[in-house]
Every structure is written in C-alpha cells, then in structure tokens.
Amino acid sequence: MPLSEEQIQNMQRKRRQILIAAATLFAEYGYEGTPVKKIAEAAGVSFGSVFTYFDNKETLFHSAVTEPLKEFEKLVEEIDPEAEDVLAELETMVSKHIRIYASMNEFLNLVTRVLTHYRKFPDTFKELDEFHERLRERVMELVVSGQNKGVLYEQDPGNVATVYTSLLMGMRLSLIDEPESSMWERLVPHVMQIFGPKH
Amino acid sequence: MPLSEEQIQNMQRKRRQILIAAATLFAEYGYEGTPVKKIAEAAGVSFGSVFTYFDNKETLFHSAVTEPLKEFEKLVEEIDPEAEDVLAELETMVSKHIRIYASMNEFLNLVTRVLTHYRKFPDTFKELDEFHERLRERVMELVVSGQNKGVLYEQDPGNVATVYTSLLMGMRLSLIDEPESSMWERLVPHVMQIFGPKH
DNA sequence: TAGTTAAGATTGATTGATCAATCATTTGTG
DNA sequence: CACAAATGATTGATCAATCAATCTTAACTA
Structure with a gap:
C-alpha cells in the first residue's frame, strides 16, 4: 500500500x-x-x-513561477551590507546580477508576464514583489553604508535601489533579442553610475 | 451608392x-x-x-499597438542634439519621458507583451524595435555632443543610450502598481546620473 | 517462491465551455 | 430600388477538467 x-x-x-x-x-x-x-x-x-x-x-x-524563485534567494543573501570596501562589493554585485539577468532570459520572461498581468495572478505577483522588496532592501543598506563611509555621493538610498532593480528588469526587456552576454558585461560600469561613486 | x-x-x-x-x-x-x-x-x-x-x-x-506609436514620434523629434546647453536639454528630455512613461501604463503594458512575445508578433515587434532604435539614436547624438562640449564624462555613448532606454522600460515594470506620478518625478536626478554629468 | 489482493498512479477518451471566423439576413442610405 | 454596412446565429476548432478503465507494485498468503 x-x-x-x-x-x-x-x-x-x-x-x-x-x-x-x-x-x-x-x-x-x-x-x-x-x-x-x-x-x-x-x-x-x-x-x-x-x-x-x-x-x-x-x-x-x-x-512554475515561484518555485524557481527559491534558487535566487542567495542573490539577496550574498550581498553583504557590512562589507569594508563598499565600491568593490557593489561592483561584484552588479557584475553577478548582470550575468544572471543576461542568462535567465526564459525565467525573466515569465516574471515579466506576471508583472504585466498582475491582476490575473495576484498571489504569484505578491511573491515576486516580496522577493523584489527583499533585494531592494539589501541594496539600500549597502548604499547607506557607502554614503556613511563617504565613498558614494549622498542621494536617497531608497530611490537608488529602486532605479537599480528597475534597470536590471529593463535591460532584460531591451536586450530581449540580444543573447550575447558580452554586450551585457560592457554595461556594468554604466550601471555603477547609478550608485554615485566618488572617483 | x-x-x-x-x-x-x-x-x-x-x-x-x-x-x-x-x-x-x-x-x-x-x-x-x-x-x-x-x-x-x-x-x-x-x-x-x-x-x-x-x-x-x-x-x-x-x-492597436502600432497606430498609437505614431503619437510618440514627436518624443524623438523633440530631442535637439544641437542644443547649446546639453545638460538642460537632457534634463528636459528625462523629465518629459518620465512623465509620459508614468502615465502610459496601459500602452506600455501592451508594448511589454509584444517584447516578451516577439516570436509570435514579429512584424509588430519590428516596428517597436525600429521606434526604439530611432529614440536611442537621438539620445546618443545628444550624449556625443555633451561629451564634446565637456559637460559629460567620456563613456561609450551607445551604451549610455541603451542603459537610458532600458531604465525607462524597467521603471514601468517595477513601478507597475505605482500610479503615483510624484514617485516617478523623484527619480529624475537618479536617471540623470546615467549620462555622467560633470557637477 | 508463486500467487493474490488492493491501493494508488497512469492514461486518454469524453464532456462542456469558449473562441475566431463566416455568412445569410436585416438595416440604413443615396 | 440598389448598394453597402451591420448584425448575430452558426460552425468547426480548441481547450481545461473529469473520470472510468488500466497498469504497477507493495503487502499478504499458503
């Protein structure tokens, strides 16, 4: 039995x-x-x-949407807001995120479908939104730390984090027919500008 | 008859x-x-x-997707790559784009659907892509002018334009349940960072 | 060990609903 | 009256979900 x-x-x-x-x-x-x-x-x-x-x-x-999301939780946890060298930590993070967003075309397409259809999939949308919020929170903490240490220009850290995560999703849409990962890599320094690094 | x-x-x-x-x-x-x-x-x-x-x-x-697009053609034409004060021109442009992207939730949802489904709607996708390319081209010219005039840091102008248009689309996705236009307005200075203005 | 039973997984034909597109009929106008 | 636009019932296709029948295998029996 x-x-x-x-x-x-x-x-x-x-x-x-x-x-x-x-x-x-x-x-x-x-x-x-x-x-x-x-x-x-x-x-x-x-x-x-x-x-x-x-x-x-x-x-x-x-x-199909939410179970693979668990795999990405480490993306959030890997960000260390206590890092000594904030600029290096930011650059590592951006580089990693860019590489992942470039390679996860399929899954991020799925995510986009939920976002544009969020009234139809409220529960699924909620889980995605919560993940996004956790990521945004971590990025924000790192930005605050960088500003306190004086290596980043003063800006609203919440806005910086929002703009950063938006940019990641936007690149996925704009470069939708651009599987070439090297194109993505070249954008890392441009994305870094968002954080306002002092040179 | x-x-x-x-x-x-x-x-x-x-x-x-x-x-x-x-x-x-x-x-x-x-x-x-x-x-x-x-x-x-x-x-x-x-x-x-x-x-x-x-x-x-x-x-x-x-x-339904391509006919409203004609309305947006002026967004491209309004950008003046010959502008004397490049920083002011950029800020005007960003402000205008942000306001429009914030208010066109519905139409941009439609655009996003075509982008994520571009294999199913190849002709529609092509027209959107061509519009996007025209916008990107204009932005690029303005960035080149700004760099030549010495008011923008030297960066690859093509990449800057790509990152800018990506960010606009990404904000539309991230702030999908954020109709509050004032939230969007607050992001203008952050978006400006992309262009590398000398302070 | 071989044979039996029953719980539960597997299957695809069937059902009822929904949809795009057609077309015979009706309506409106010069 | 003649022509073209407007209408919605009809058609054939497609789909999600159900369900009765079949298969698989662990547990039990002699």
Whole structure:
C-alpha cells in the first residue's frame, strides 16, 4: 500500500519535469497561449498525469513561477551590507546580477508576464514583489553604508535601489533579442553610475 | 451608392473606438486572454462589425499597438542634439519621458507583451524595435555632443543610450502598481546620473 | 517462491465551455 | 430600388477538467 522510496523519487522527478516544461512553454507562449496538452508532451507525461500533480492549470503556473524563485534567494543573501570596501562589493554585485539577468532570459520572461498581468495572478505577483522588496532592501543598506563611509555621493538610498532593480528588469526587456552576454558585461560600469561613486 | 461624408466619418470613428477598446483589453488581459466579443462590446459595436474593419484578430492587435506609436514620434523629434546647453536639454528630455512613461501604463503594458512575445508578433515587434532604435539614436547624438562640449564624462555613448532606454522600460515594470506620478518625478536626478554629468 | 489482493498512479477518451471566423439576413442610405 | 454596412446565429476548432478503465507494485498468503 505505501509507496516505495523509488516510486516516490520517480514521482518527484516527474513533478519536476512537468514544472520545467511548464516554465519553458509559459515563458514562450504565455498562460493562455500554452495548452496543458503541450506541457504534458514536453514533459513526457500523459495529459491526465499533469492533474495528479497539480490541481489545475493555475496552480501549475503559480508553482512554475515561484518555485524557481527559491534558487535566487542567495542573490539577496550574498550581498553583504557590512562589507569594508563598499565600491568593490557593489561592483561584484552588479557584475553577478548582470550575468544572471543576461542568462535567465526564459525565467525573466515569465516574471515579466506576471508583472504585466498582475491582476490575473495576484498571489504569484505578491511573491515576486516580496522577493523584489527583499533585494531592494539589501541594496539600500549597502548604499547607506557607502554614503556613511563617504565613498558614494549622498542621494536617497531608497530611490537608488529602486532605479537599480528597475534597470536590471529593463535591460532584460531591451536586450530581449540580444543573447550575447558580452554586450551585457560592457554595461556594468554604466550601471555603477547609478550608485554615485566618488572617483 | 457612394458613401456620404457623414457615413465615412462615422465609420472612421467606429474604427477608432474598436482600436481603443482593443488596446485597453489587450493591455489588461493579453492577446489570447481577450475575446473579440469583449472588444466589440467595449467598443459599442456588434461582433461581426469588428471583422468589417479588421481582417482578423491578429491584424487588429497589430494596429492597436502600432497606430498609437505614431503619437510618440514627436518624443524623438523633440530631442535637439544641437542644443547649446546639453545638460538642460537632457534634463528636459528625462523629465518629459518620465512623465509620459508614468502615465502610459496601459500602452506600455501592451508594448511589454509584444517584447516578451516577439516570436509570435514579429512584424509588430519590428516596428517597436525600429521606434526604439530611432529614440536611442537621438539620445546618443545628444550624449556625443555633451561629451564634446565637456559637460559629460567620456563613456561609450551607445551604451549610455541603451542603459537610458532600458531604465525607462524597467521603471514601468517595477513601478507597475505605482500610479503615483510624484514617485516617478523623484527619480529624475537618479536617471540623470546615467549620462555622467560633470557637477 | 508463486500467487493474490488492493491501493494508488497512469492514461486518454469524453464532456462542456469558449473562441475566431463566416455568412445569410436585416438595416440604413443615396 | 440598389448598394453597402451591420448584425448575430452558426460552425468547426480548441481547450481545461473529469473520470472510468488500466497498469504497477507493495503487502499478504499458503
């Protein structure tokens, strides 16, 4: 009657496959634009099986967006607001973020869909917004520290953080057909300007 | 047999009403998420009439996105790369753009949908991309002029223009539930930093 | 060990709803 | 009357979700 360890692992793998296929297709074709049938095919699973793993299409969408988000939590934690050399810490952060935003085209497309459709996916939007707020908070702390240490010009740190995170999302949209990561790298010093470094 | 002047005007008005309703609904619910029936209702027109004005739903979408774009052409033309006082010209431009981007939530949502779905709407995407390129070009010329005059620090002008237009789009996404225009206004000096003004 | 049972996962045909597009009919106008 | 615009019922396609039937396997039995 109970499932064996192997069966449980198989089911977990299946669930992951469905999520991956869903994320890819939702990112490419949008929520209404991707039939569950297609997700099932891409995941190598029968149509019916999708509904044994997820109550309905909406739940699947929510999970496909929010579960990968956990992977990105370390992006927030890696920022050290207590860093001695604030400018170096900022440059490391920007460089890392740029590289990730450049490479996560698919997932960020998905995020964009939720943002532009936030009335339709309020719960999903809320989780994204909370993540964004945590990131913004950390950046803000680092900016405050830099201003106190005198290595950054005085500006409203909240606004600086807002402009920074906005710029990351905006670059993802503007360079949407620009997979060339080197183009992105070249923008790092320009992004740094936002923080008002004293030269 | 020929239509009277009044009839022609009525038809043109009807066409405009359909386009306005379509833009609003497409922006809110996306392409697949808005039935033609709903557009017809919102425009105060019968279902069948939509198809006497537009061949099909795709054509209607394309027109709803690209026709309002003509209104924005003056945003590009208003930038004067020959301006004496480059810093003042830049600040005027940024202020104007911020105000417009803050107020055009609906239309820019629509634009974002095309960008994230550019494989599905290649022709529409192309027109948006061309507009973006014209804007970027003008900004670049102004930056070059500012650097030659010595009022801006030397940076790659192309990159500066890219970062600027990216930031505008990104702010629209980040502040998606922030209709408060005053929040946007406060970001003007931060955006100016991108251009590297000498103080 | 082989055979039996039952719990639970898997499947895809079916159902009912929704949609874009068509088209025969009606309405309005010169 | 003649022509063109306007209408909405109809058509055929597509979709999410359900569900009865099938398969898989752990647990039990002799």
